[in-house]
Structures are given as C-alpha cells and as structure tokens.
Amino acid sequence: MRTFKMISAPVLVGALTVSAMGFAPSVGATTIHQSTASVAARVVPKIVKVKFVGKYTGTIAMLWSSTGVKATAVTGTGTGTYLGKSKLSGTGSAPASNTCDPLTGTGTLIGGGSKLVLKIIAPATSQACAAGQSAPTSVSVKGIAKVLSGTGKYKGVFGVLKFTGSFSIKSTTAGSSETDAFSAALNGVLSIKK
Numbered sequence: 001m002r003t004f005k006m007i008s009a010p011v012l013v014g015a016l017t018v019s020a021m022g023f024a025p026s027v028g029a030t031t032i033h034q035s036t037a038s039v040a041a042r043v044v045p046k047i048v049k050v051k052f053v054g055k056y057t058g059t060i061a062m063l064w065s066s067t068g069v070k071a072t073a074v075t076g077t078g079t080g081t082y083l084g085k086s087k088l089s090g091t092g093s094a095p096a097s098n099t100c101d102p103l104t105g106t107g108t109l110i111g112g113g114s115k116l117v118l119k120i121i122a123p124a125t126s127q128a129c130a131a132g133q134s135a136p137t138s139v140s141v142k143g144i145a146k147v148l149s150g151t152g153k154y155k156g157v158f159g160v161l162k163f164t165g166s167f168s169i170k171s172t173t174a175g176s177s178e179t180d181a182f183s184a185a186l187n188g189v190l191s192i193k194k
Contacts, residue, residue, distance in 0.1 A: 045156075046194040052161060054080030054109065054186040056088040059179050060167050066174040068095040071105065076182065079111075082153040086111025088184070092120065096172065100129040103143055109186075114152030118145040118161065135172045141165045147190060156193035161186045 058076020062069050071092040080086050092105025102123035109116040120126045126143025142164045150157035165184035 048192045048194055050081060050190045050192060052081045052186065052188055052190050054078060054083070054086075054088075054161075055184070056080075056186075057181070057183045058088065060182045061177070061179045062169070063177045064096075064172055064174055068093060068097070068101070069172070072177075074105075074107065074182065076184065080109055080116075080186070082114055083109055083111035083116075090118075094128045099133065100127050102126065103128045103141055107145070112152070114150065114154045116150050116154055116157065117148045119148055120144070121146045121160070130169070135169045138166060138168045141167075141184075145186070150192075154190075154192065157190050158193070159188060159190040161188040161190070 056076040056078030058074070060071050061073040063072050071090070074088065074090040074092065076088040078086065078088065087110050088107060089110075090105055090107025092103060092107075094101040094103050103120055103126045104123060105120045107118045109118070120143055122144050126141075126145075128139055128141045131138045131140070143162075145161050145163055147154075147157055147159050147161065163184060163186045165182055167180045167182035169180065170178050
C-alpha cells in the first residue's frame with residue numbers, strides 16, 4: 001500500500017507560487033540586481049579631437065628685478081578655434097640670468113562663450129631667449145602649455161598646446177618697468193571628453 005506524506009498548506013502554496021513564476025531557486029542561491037549606477041559607469045565617454053590654431057597680438061607689461069623679470073600683465077586679442085574673436089590674458093616670469101631662460105606662467109583664452117585655462121609646463125623646453133646680450137633687444141618665446149580646464153565648447157577638454165611668440169625689451173635695470181607689444185601663436189590637437 002502506497003504511503004502519502006501530508007504537505008502543509010503554506011509549503012504547498014509557496015511551492016505553487018515559485019512554480020507559477022517560472023523558476024525554482026536552489027537553497028542558498030542569491031539573486032543579484034545590477035544597479036543603474038554600475039551600468040552607467042561602464043559607458044565609455046566619447047572623445048572628440050579638435051585641431052586648435054590661435055593667433056594673438058597685444059601688450060606685455062614687465063617688471064625687472066635683480067633676479068629676473070615678471071610679466072605682470074599679458075593682454076591681447078585675436079582668433080582661436082571654437083573661440084572665434086577672443087581675448088588672451090596671462091602672467092609669467094623668467095630668471096633672466098642667461099640669454100635663454102626657463103619660462104613659467106599661466107593664461108586664459110576667452111571668446112565665443114568658451115574658455116581655455118593654460119599653464120606653461122616643461123621649463124627645460126619652455127623658454128624666453130633674447131637675441132642680444134643686453135637691452136634693447138628682441139625676445140622670442142616658445143614652449144608647451146597644458147590645458148588645465150575649459151568651459152563652453154571646451155568643457156571636458158584636455159591636452160597641450162605649443163606656443164611661440166615675440167616682443168622687444170628696452171631695459172633690464174632692476175626696478176624698471178615697461179610695456180611692449182607682443183605677438184603669439186598657439187597650436188595643437190586637443191581632446192574633448194563628451
């Protein structure tokens with residue numbers, strides 16, 4: 001004679017419910033729910049490459065000391081990629097102990113609702129070089145500027161720009177100051193994270 005084991009109602013109802021849902025998890029199984037945040041974290045940002053070309057002219061105000069020179073105000077106007085007609089502003093310094101000296105400084109380019117913030121890097125290759133041993137003489141500058149940040153069309157930007165420029169100086173006497181005309185050009189390929 002066959003023996004039937006009695007199954008309590010709650011266990012039977014639970015078994016039927018699991019069966020009706022189409023699965024029967026094993027004992028100790030864990031259900032993992034993937035969060036929306038982790039899915040979004042795997043989305044790879046799009047990188048857009050932009051060839052930047054900028055040309056600017058303006059004035060450079062300098063203050064000489066016994067240890068070097070400070071560019072207290074560099075202001076100019078010109079054009080730049082995505083910026084259109086734009087303004088350049090910045091400051092800088094150099095020790096002025098040799099004909100060619102390391103150049104440091106920061107600057108901004110603003111125009112067309114966008115902005116680039118720059119910092120001169122690599123002092124070994126970013127230099128100001130005088131044509132003559134003493135003033136008056138012309139000075140050429142060249143180097144690399146890192147793009148620290150950007151807004152508008154340059155939001156999410158990163159990269160570096162090469163720059164060249166020139167101006168003339170009248171005196172290098174400590175305590176003297178002067179304002180001279182300058183011209184500068186910047187170029188390079190920038191990356192924008194979208």
